[in-house]
Amino acid sequence: MIDASVVGSLDLVLKELGKVTERDYIAAYERRLQSFMAQMTATNVDAAVLTFGAEVPWLIGYEPMPLERVTALVLRHNEAPVLLVPEIEAPRVRTRGDLFELLPWREGADPFELLERRLQGAREIVVSDRGWSAWTLTLMERLDPSTRFQRASLLSTPIRRKKDDVEMLTLAAAAAAADEVALLLQGGEIRFRGRTERDLSDEIGRRLVAFGHRHMNFAIVGSGPNSASPHHEASDRTMESGDFVVCDFGGTFCVNDEPGYCSDTTRTFSIGEPLVESRELFEVLYRSQETVRRDLRPGMTLEAADQLARSVIDEGGFGDYFIHRLGHGIGLEEHEEPYLAPGVSGTLEAGDAFSIEPGIYLSGRLGARIEDIAVATEDGVISLNTSPRTLTVVD
Numbered sequence: 001m002i003d004a005s006v007v008g009s010l011d012l013v014l015k016e017l018g019k020v021t022e023r024d025y026i027a028a029y030e031r032r033l034q035s036f037m038a039q040m041t042a043t044n045v046d047a048a049v050l051t052f053g054a055e056v057p058w059l060i061g062y063e064p065m066p067l068e069r070v071t072a073l074v075l076r077h078n079e080a081p082v083l084l085v086p087e088i089e090a091p092r093v094r095t096r097g098d099l100f101e102l103l104p105w106r107e108g109a110d111p112f113e114l115l116e117r118r119l120q121g122a123r124e125i126v127v128s129d130r131g132w133s134a135w136t137l138t139l140m141e142r143l144d145p146s147t148r149f150q151r152a153s154l155l156s157t158p159i160r161r162k163k164d165d166v167e168m169l170t171l172a173a174a175a176a177a178a179d180e181v182a183l184l185l186q187g188g189e190i191r192f193r194g195r196t197e198r199d200l201s202d203e204i205g206r207r208l209v210a211f212g213h214r215h216m217n218f219a220i221v222g223s224g225p226n227s228a229s230p231h232h233e234a235s236d237r238t239m240e241s242g243d244f245v246v247c248d249f250g251g252t253f254c255v256n257d258e259p260g261y262c263s264d265t266t267r268t269f270s271i272g273e274p275l276v277e278s279r280e281l282f283e284v285l286y287r288s289q290e291t292v293r294r295d296l297r298p299g300m301t302l303e304a305a306d307q308l309a310r311s312v313i314d315e316g317g318f319g320d321y322f323i324h325r326l327g328h329g330i331g332l333e334e335h336e337e338p339y340l341a342p343g344v345s346g347t348l349e350a351g352d353a354f355s356i357e358p359g360i361y362l363s364g365r366l367g368a369r370i371e372d373i374a375v376a377t378e379d380g381v382i383s384l385n386t387s388p389r390t391l392t393v394v395d
Helices: 012-016 023-041 055-060 088-093 110-120 133-142 153-160 165-186 197-210 222-227 276-295 303-316
Strands: 046-051 072-076 082-086 099-104 124-127 148-151 212-225 242-253 265-271 327-329 338-341 352-356 359-362 364-371 371-379 382-383 392-394
Touching: 012 165, 012 222, 012 338, 012 352, 023 153, 046 055, 055 072, 055 153, 072 110, 072 197, 082 088, 082 110, 082 382, 099 110, 133 148, 133 364, 148 153, 148 212, 148 359, 153 242, 153 338, 165 212, 165 242, 165 265, 165 352, 165 371, 165 392, 197 212, 212 222, 222 242, 222 364, 242 364, 242 371, 265 276, 265 364, 276 303, 276 352, 276 364, 276 371, 303 338, 338 352
Parallel strands: 046 124, 082 099, 124 148, 265 392
Antiparallel strands: 046 072, 072 082, 212 242, 242 265, 327 338, 327 352, 352 371, 359 364, 371 382
């Protein structure tokens, strides 16, 4: 599990990640393949055809380009994994020794014919949730009509949820890099007043990349009445005195040329001193997020975790204005299992990585949100984001 002493320091986390060798990564991929194959055995699945989404990079460290040419990782019992790729993409693949067999297909060939051969006799097949539906439909036409297809996430989610030590360190690095941007915003080194939301969003994206992200995934900047829209798309509105500004941003952070893990943090700002009503709203929100960070424990139901935050906001009189779930899982994908929300079954487990992000939104007027990425350990919950969570007053 992650050493809490390195959390919050990008330099310290990167130093720890620098100790991870190629052999360590290969061993991790081997364990993941073994776990996935064990799931296939336990669920009587004959084959897996994995294309786009998180499974392929998680299992073998290769991220397929989401193009029209077929790329597929094929898994069968008692056979070596095979990565079918267009010949044009083969130079991008790190083969990792004998972790898997690389099978390039030449332009003009029929990749589905190659897949047919590999899938002979398979009657239960799982395919990537985020793969092209056209590819699955083609396989359904080509294979025996009795062949059944299922979602690969039914097998991968239970094991992919539990982050290993390297995954947690990479998430900690992503969070620390995002915090560096948050600290610049909070320290007054990035101007708010007189700028458009879009201009500030663009700068946040550039700063994320400057601190080591491969790319920005999103940079929500909602000011004034737009702060009440949780997924507001940055506009040409000019930020001005009296505005609340919600900045929610994240990207994909990569180390050692391995697949990237996501950051996601939200901080709220006031341009000039806020009105009393605005400050009272934020104080309720702050208590809610602090309560969750203090009291959340592994073994708690995901619904009860959400209720921790919701009860404080209800007591503060803003219950009708908390309009989304408390949080979502995060890893190779921005949103993945587990989801901390009303009506969701299951419990928080050691190894989970997830957001803690209560929000309050008065439609057309103002809104606020505080978001950290956290990981659950055997001993409790650690917030990977450490930048100040209090309302920051900026010029």
